Amino acid sequence: MTSIATPTRTITYREAMREAIRDSMQRDDRVFLMGEDVGRYGGCYAVSKGLLEEFGPDRIRDTPLSESAFVGAGIGAALAGLRPIVEVMTVNFSLLALDQIVNTAALYLHMSGGQFHVPIVIRMTTGAGRQLAAQHSHSLEGWYAHVPGLKVVTPATIEDARWMLPTALEDPDPVVIFEHAGLYNSEGDLPEQGGPVDLDRAVVRRPGTDVALITYGGSLPKTLIAAHELADQGISAQVLDLRSLRPLDTEAILATVASTHRIVVVDEGWKTAGISAEIAASIAEQAIWELDAPIRRVCSVEVPMPYARHMEEAALPQPAEIVAAARELVGR
Amino acid sequence: MTSIATPTRTITYREAMREAIRDSMQRDDRVFLMGEDVGRYGGCYAVSKGLLEEFGPDRIRDTPLSESAFVGAGIGAALAGLRPIVEVMTVNFSLLALDQIVNTAALYLHMSGGQFHVPIVIRMTTGAGRQLAAQHSHSLEGWYAHVPGLKVVTPATIEDARWMLPTALEDPDPVVIFEHAGLYNSEGDLPEQGGPVDLDRAVVRRPGTDVALITYGGSLPKTLIAAHELADQGISAQVLDLRSLRPLDTEAILATVASTHRIVVVDEGWKTAGISAEIAASIAEQAIWELDAPIRRVCSVEVPMPYARHMEEAALPQPAEIVAAARELVGR
Amino acid sequence: MSDSHHLDLLRQMLRIRRFEERCAQLYQAEKIRGFLHLYIGEEAVAVGVIGSLQPDDAVVATYREHGHALARGMEPGKVMAEMYGKMEGCSRGRGGSMHLFDASRRFYGGNAIVGGGLPLAVGLALADRLRDRPGVTAVFFGEGAVAEGEFHEAMNLAALWDLPVLFCCENNLYAMGTALERSESQTRLTLKAASYEMSAWDVDGMDVLAVEEAASKAIESVRSGGGPHFLELRTFRFRAHSMFDPELYRSKEEVEIWKERDPIELFRRRLLADGALTEDDWAAMENDVAEEVESAVAFAEAGTWEPVEELTRFVYSEVVPS
């Protein structure tokens, strides 16, 4: 989406997120950030570092270890007209807040016959790759994508990290933003003239004709590496970044199928009934005759994530597997 | 699985469950039942009615409203050698216990390098259809099926209601049993000579050649009705009851594809990234060329469940839709 | 307090009682379906507390909230229509008995997850505080909810942040079939509040004047920045937990003893004794209430069904809220 003409500057994903939060809070005094250690500690992943000094403890609000209560409080604050950004340190801990997210945030508008809007933004870190072992390495984006009433986005680029949040805060409904821990240090060029981006369209990050690699979030870099390797091997791989998991941009997915006829889905989540399954299923329902090969899914091995590096690497999707899957479909 | 020869007696699904619990408790004094109102109240759905008098409050243990603590306590008791049956009143409330189920029960064996087994059985009621509205009508079986380390079964027949529990209690790992609220009053014939049944194989409940209807749990009766209607219309529909959602009996699913070449998946859960997606995806990966038609999914409409009967009926999968989907695939 | 005010308290309780008695009939007649949880016996609590709130205050209730909705001034017709599942209902027929909502009265429902409303109330109060609005949020929950982790987290958060929340624990001694002493190791609930450094009182929930007095004082303190307050309202549910409950867990005698402390009958006798109420007034009041209930039923009966095509409306917003 970065147009070549405009001047850009190089910043990290973390800085882009911080800029997005700061800018949104400066523009709208209904916006505030709440979560564990977002203030004095500076954020578990240093995203909110420095914001406490700028906005004070009312708007950069440290919470006790009470995931259910502070997420629920964010929902209540949203119902009462504020625009909370609630940071759940990681998706692993969001299990403790799921009742509030699923039974309150996602249901209130419909259940009240359209009376109660819940304009909350919930940010959480997701993913593995840093040897944090089983309880700190979940990727449960697919679970959230299952729930009507929620919107689920997965910024994978610097521009999305910078510009999805403002759009999410304008949205009248609950938006969950998944930030893959492996992306925070990634650097990229951000156009100076950027502005809010949509939350519902997938984007082709690399054009290609022989096979399409469909992915999102933390798996995008790996997938681009794989596409690069495939190019070296004479295979033109398209890379589609879903960006949003709910709603899914089915149109874009089907267009990809129509143009490449071979699909590899790359997802760090577990395979069974995950988001990768939904992508394959929607193709099997709507574009099956477009396929020149079976669909392939490259996902994490279905095991709790081990600590040892070599075992974790074996459990996670790797470029080599993506390349192998693509080559198998293309037949060379 | 009921063989015609053996004598049978007619009982309800609820009675079969109760008999399974009582029998298991009589055979093994490590088995106990714990949950909200399982004792003095007799169980929210009267499954455990009468058991308190028979086994006493130590083994038919009423708990406070503390889903996370009593499920976690069941896990601890299992770690320490007991065989707890923990009843979570409904899947809707299990959101409050998910941290214990996913981050402890499902992970401990692998994470401890094989040292700690968690032989717990967690029973919960699931599903809609009784006008209980959005917060009391979830079907989240697909979520549980996503998690390695768990086994997930969905007894849909009287025999499975009676004989899956003993097998689950013999299992060294956590087993989650989903009981659809709509099934408790259903009656059926139970063979006198029955015995424990497997937890991992799908079963063809009705043979058929033109199209296969793949389903489980509370949707089985509706699906059988649809198959019956289809027969009247000259279409032979096979009905496959998955019985287990984790592991999925992929072999049986592929056999069904090979024999009918047309697949309709019926699932009361939401479609996006649910178990219906996994079934379609595994076919798209492993048997796509066997298909003579696109895969169709008949699931609940992706909305919070409304209270009004006509709206709830419109939101849930109905035999008519199943029939329509099957006819569309068959082309008559 | 003036006689007219007392008569109004009596009328409010009577409205709830007769409304729900009619609901029970309509449930038998299958006009109302799903779960129906009656508040009969506990009316003094909702009337005493909610009557002491201001229009800008917020109310969060449970699945046993008919009394709270009526006490908050919601039209009986819209409430009854909701239980019928009609589009004219206060939640468009989508919520039913457990999910009554009214944005115009800051009535946030209607929550069927035990304890689920508590964090919500903390957030409503946080918003009022951050926007310097004078609102107080009253959240109602049963004594059974006290065992839930969400109670603990919400109490701590409200106290830690000094938020304007009035925690109203309706202690009717049972959570479905579970008696308080089988649910809490420490049954003196006001001690819980103490462990959060939150002020707390226990109140006779069968005496509407006692409830009103305690609630008014507490609300005044909360509104004036005194921080959150916890009220334990001691009451009793005269009916079964829901229409499915065989009540195996308690004796008829226990229920009978409590019925002698019926909040409506106690207050009626008292007003008669004081001369604030005459038998004629009472008969007239019964008449008015009966008419109100019947017109609510008529409104519900005349209501329409939401078109099935609208099933997917409001999963997401159609307009951006201000």
Place this chain on the structure above:
Amino acid sequence: MSDSHHLDLLRQMLRIRRFEERCAQLYQAEKIRGFLHLYIGEEAVAVGVIGSLQPDDAVVATYREHGHALARGMEPGKVMAEMYGKMEGCSRGRGGSMHLFDASRRFYGGNAIVGGGLPLAVGLALADRLRDRPGVTAVFFGEGAVAEGEFHEAMNLAALWDLPVLFCCENNLYAMGTALERSESQTRLTLKAASYEMSAWDVDGMDVLAVEEAASKAIESVRSGGGPHFLELRTFRFRAHSMFDPELYRSKEEVEIWKERDPIELFRRRLLADGALTEDDWAAMENDVAEEVESAVAFAEAGTWEPVEELTRFVYSEVVPS
């Protein structure tokens, strides 16, 4: 208590200290990865409490559990190998620093979800109770965990059912960067226990003898059917929360003041003064400990990597447990 016992307490604390100092180096050397949470400064707590337990008792700890594992008698080599991710590690290299396990010592880990171990401990105790086994379950958690709903639910359940659980709250005043007064509206943690009618004491967690005395008394009471007990152990973490923590939230001075109460140094001086320890004894002890740590490192270095083919082993059981 005999001098030899005191010397052993000192040695146990020193073992943990030197072991972890080595871990910190090995983290810099990238031999250890992931999260590493050091217990340095808090050694008296694990040594005093776990030293008072019996072999049949159970221990549940957190992600900051190296000290507990060593105090429980786990081989330093296996613990170090675990942090290296080697197959010879106590969890086969799958858990790392946060997930140390030892079934043979009823050491149930090693839980990285704050508060997650509390319900587990209740269940372990329930099993011992139902089987009439004499075991006591000691569960360790930080003061930050007190805000979690799981703490509340577990405390109530243990007290309600009179279970043999010893709740050991390691109050080191900070939860990552969140000071206790920003986490709890009521910072006197023993009052929480009172609200569950659970007996509770606060203890100087920098004085190993005080910890041991309190723990022994509490364990005796729990074991003899006195119901669960809550200990608040007042201590301090000398190092950062984890290796990633820049410690922006507290002053160097605060840390320095606490370091003057270093549990090892305090106890060492005391024993020297008592004449129970000589400078030579101390030097010898340092030597023994240094050797033990180095042999643990050697064991870890010599360890092997689990074959990648075994990744899917133990997702489900290979054998049926008895």
